Amino acid sequence: RWPSLLKYYSHTDGVSWLEEYKARHNAGLEAQRIVASFSKRFFSEHVPCDGFSDIETLGCPSHFFEDELMCILNMEGRKGLTWKYYAKKILYFLRQQNILKNLKEYLQRPTDRQSFLEGAVLIDQYCNPLSDICLKSVQAQVDDITDKVRKVLRTKNPRHPSLASKAGEILIPEVELQRQVLDAMNCVLYEQLKYKGNELDYYNSLNSYIHQVLIRRTGIPISLSVLYLTIARQLGVKLEPVNFPSHFLLRWCQGKEGSTDIFDYTYIDAFGKGKQLTVKECEYLIGHHVTEEFYGVVTSKEVLQRMVGNLLNLGKRESTDQSYQLLRDSLDLYLAMYPDNVQHLMLQARLYFHLGIWPEKVLDILQHIQALDPSQHGAVGYLVQHTLEHIERRKEEVGPEVKHRSDEKHKEVCFSIGLIMKHKRYGYNCVIYGWDPACMMGHEWIRNMNVHSLPHGPHQPFYNVLVEDGSCRYAAQENLEYNSEPREIPHPDIGRYFSEFTGIHYLANTELEIRYPEDLELTRATVQKIYSSGKE
Numbered sequence: 001r002w003p004s005l006l007k008y009y010s011h012t013d014g015v016s017w018l019e020e021y022k023a024r025h026n027a028g029l030e031a032q033r034i035v036a037s038f039s040k041r042f043f044s045e046h047v048p049c050d051g052f053s054d055i056e057t058l059g060c061p062s063h064f065f066e067d068e069l070m071c072i073l074n075m076e077g078r079k080g081l082t083w084k085y086y087a088k089k090i091l092y093f094l095r096q097q098n099i100l101k102n103l104k105e106y107l108q109r110p111t112d113r114q115s116f117l118e119g120a121v122l123i124d125q126y127c128n129p130l131s132d133i134c135l136k137s138v139q140a141q142v143d144d145i146t147d148k149v150r151k152v153l154r155t156k157n158p159r160h161p162s163l164a165s166k167a168g169e170i171l172i173p174e175v176e177l178q179r180q181v182l183d184a185m186n187c188v189l190y191e192q193l194k195y196k197g198n199e200l201d202y203y204n205s206l207n208s209y210i211h212q213v214l215i216r217r218t219g220i221p222i223s224l225s226v227l228y229l230t231i232a233r234q235l236g237v238k239l240e241p242v243n244f245p246s247h248f249l250l251r252w253c254q255g256k257e258g259s260t261d262i263f264d265y266t267y268i269d270a271f272g273k274g275k276q277l278t279v280k281e282c283e284y285l286i287g288h289h290v291t292e293e294f295y296g297v298v299t300s301k302e303v304l305q306r307m308v309g310n311l312l313n314l315g316k317r318e319s320t321d322q323s324y325q326l327l328r329d330s331l332d333l334y335l336a337m338y339p340d341n342v343q344h345l346m347l348q349a350r351l352y353f354h355l356g357i358w359p360e361k362v363l364d365i366l367q368h369i370q371a372l373d374p375s376q377h378g379a380v381g382y383l384v385q386h387t388l389e390h391i392e393r394r395k396e397e398v399g400p401e402v403k404h405r406s407d408e409k410h411k412e413v414c415f416s417i418g419l420i421m422k423h424k425r426y427g428y429n430c431v432i433y434g435w436d437p438a439c440m441m442g443h444e445w446i447r448n449m450n451v452h453s454l455p456h457g458p459h460q461p462f463y464n465v466l467v468e469d470g471s472c473r474y475a476a477q478e479n480l481e482y483n484s485e486p487r488e489i490p491h492p493d494i495g496r497y498f499s500e501f502t503g504i505h506y507l508a509n510t511e512l513e514i515r516y517p518e519d520l521e522l523t524r525a526t527v528q529k530i531y532s533s534g535k536e
Helices: 003-008 017-042 062-073 081-108 116-127 135-156 175-192 210-216 221-234 279-286 300-317 325-337 342-355 359-372 374-396 443-448 510-515 519-535
Strands: 239-242 249-253 265-269 275-277 420-423 429-436 462-467 472-476 480-482 498-501 506-508
Touching: 003 062, 017 062, 017 081, 017 510, 062 081, 081 116, 081 325, 081 498, 116 135, 116 210, 116 221, 116 300, 116 325, 135 175, 135 210, 135 221, 175 221, 210 221, 221 239, 221 249, 221 300, 265 279, 275 279, 300 325, 325 342, 342 359, 342 374, 359 374, 506 519
Parallel strands: none
Antiparallel strands: 239 249, 249 265, 265 275, 420 429, 420 480, 429 462, 462 472, 498 506
């Protein structure tokens, strides 16, 4: 019944299958109960951040609970959208908690047991917790590239010591033999497999994820350097990471091992097809002179810090992702490594405050900042005051606003919840998940969006719509029209509002229907009127 659980058992285990079945069955019921409760508990919140406390104290094995969540996510068809939406959020949280635990364990190891590849995989897993990424699989792909390098090496030097040893068992002392390894690596990576630096789409976050680097065969300097360094070390060549400004590099010792003279090293640009550089050429690469400290070797933790720093910068740049997921994930990772960094703690507090989520967590962060750096009391005081006001407002909320079509003030509202629409001006496809009898935005938004230039201005119904590009918009009635070819809207929040896609329109879930109780019948009547003749 649950074949994905097979990996947790060994043929030699003495297992009471009846007890295992009961435990899995009960975990399934518990998972369904929690998922079903989430829509009611968190419909009004943008993200249910503070709703995981009951999950953290599960009375069942976590892998059974996760397996039920996967069963929900893998349900066929276009039904159960709300269940899938919250199952995905819960699974995201559970896996991230587990990965964070693994990262902290990794950081506590001695540095010689901190593999650069494993660190890169942990970052990848945390930012993509629903993807099937594991160190074993990534290592197998790297081993496959290493074997290809050995084949090339064998044709050049059949007696090369790297051919006789297993991965990472020996270090080759002779510089000429090391050079042969690097030449073979460049041949395989850049000529045979066509790896290259992604100059055309440099700021794509996929360039930072090691499993995507292996799939797409492209990346940024640091991700390609981790791959290059790992292969070299498996073949007996000790390359070291260099935190060079603007362009991550590797260094290869040509003099006495451990030398502090920067001129005893050749520098390798994995982004630039493994090109070997002198100190002067490194400066040409970035266009300015740098001091000797930037040529020094860095630890695995510092490599991870730079990888996470890149993702943080990308998260700040992303304007389409309204939940700022990448920024939140990279902040979590950074603070797992440096929990007392005031700058990043303040950024996390401001981000949660901006999103209006997890106000209790914001207060905890601010208290921590104040203890670390009392000089921040001005900014901390401002955020504490407004966060407490947010908490008080939430307590005063009496319940959802219910909008009846039959109200006289709503008589101009033509469209209803769940209809697939098209924007007349911009051409995008969208689905309606809310409406107002007139524009409810402030004067500044109305001015910025040039609403007064519309024939009916702000004094017409406006609709909240989920757009196919993943954005949420507020559109005037006169700018929307029925979509002649309705299709599913691939929006991440679709399940928050809708339980099913019928093939023509969306059905509101219970919480949305409470807020718009008379819309469902109108949507069905509209669909019947517009689409039935065409379907027949």
